[in-house]
Amino acid sequence: MHSGQLERGKEVSITNLPNITVGEVAEFVRQEMIRQYMCAEIDNPFSKLTPGYNNGKAALTLQFHDSGLAKAVVQELDGLNCCGSILNMKIVNDKGFTSKTFSNTSRKNKMAKNFNTGVEKGNEVFVGNVKRDCTEGEFRQFFEDAIHQLVLLHPSDFHLKMNFKPRRPFHFLIFDDPHVASEVVRHLNHVKFKAVLLGCV
Incomplete structure (x- = not known):
């Protein structure tokens, strides 16, 4: 199996x-x-x-x-x-x-490797409930603007990578700094995008 x-x-x-x-x-x-x-x-x-x-x-x-x-x-x-x-x-x-x-503290305290991406645990943010017609460009632009406006980080202060697959209802944001990832979850969980609320964990 x-x-x-x-x-x-x-x-x-x-x-x-x-x-x-x-x-x-x-x-x-x-x-x-x-x-x-x-x-x-x-x-x-x-x-x-x-x-x-x-x-x-x-x-x-x-x-x-x-x-x-x-x-x-x-x-x-x-x-x-x-x-x-x-x-x-x-x-x-x-x-x-x-x-x-x-555990919910793993983002801050554990840096073990993720299951299948090689990304350090704590640097990755799961974003769910994304509309299937969302494009990669729309998704990136929304989060770059939201991080700047709501997390109060200038684009030069963070490097955003993504694991994005078209028509999938969830995607991943990947940051170099786990502190930025934690702040994104804290400020942007349940934020509205394209008329629906997103889940960021």
């Missing part, structure tokens, strides 16, 4: 499930992603749902369309209270084992 057929890091293992169906857990996760502007209401971020067991208890594996989206979900949604149970989310690696969860 993981031997070259699946891009590494696309699967998220969820344990400590409440006494509801795995489909209901998956929908709970999707609604939380919508609430935090990580995806749009019309989007289905999962390509596969696989029920299973972990230490004799029900578990669920969600396969996402992109490893970056899976990473952002674990970083932001691990530890959520779902019907009285605290969900435990971890990335499944290519050997079927789960990796450690990301």
Whole structure:
């Protein structure tokens, strides 16, 4: 299942499930992603749902369309209270084992390499709920202006790179300085772009 057929890091293992169906857990996760502007209401971020067991208890594996989206979900949604149970989310690696969860302090304190981009963790910002008709030029111009106006950084004070794929509802901003990345998340999460609110994590 993981031997070259699946891009590494696309699967998220969820344990400590409440006494509801795995489909209901998956929908709970999707609604939380919508609430935090990580995806749009019309989007289905999962390509596969696989029920299973972990230490004799029900578990669920969600396969996402992109490893970056899976990473952002674990970083932001691990530890959520779902019907009285605290969900435990971890990335499944290519050997079927789960990796450690990301903490919200990792942007400042951990500089380990990212799963598939080679970017140092903490330098990358996930931007979700982007309209599919957005062009790379529009996306870059919006964030260069927003960083200048809202984060109060002059363009000469930061170097912005992007991981942008046309018609994808999420993209990545990459900075040389993790402090700039943190400030972008702090000031620009839920900022409005093309009449929709973006999720920056």
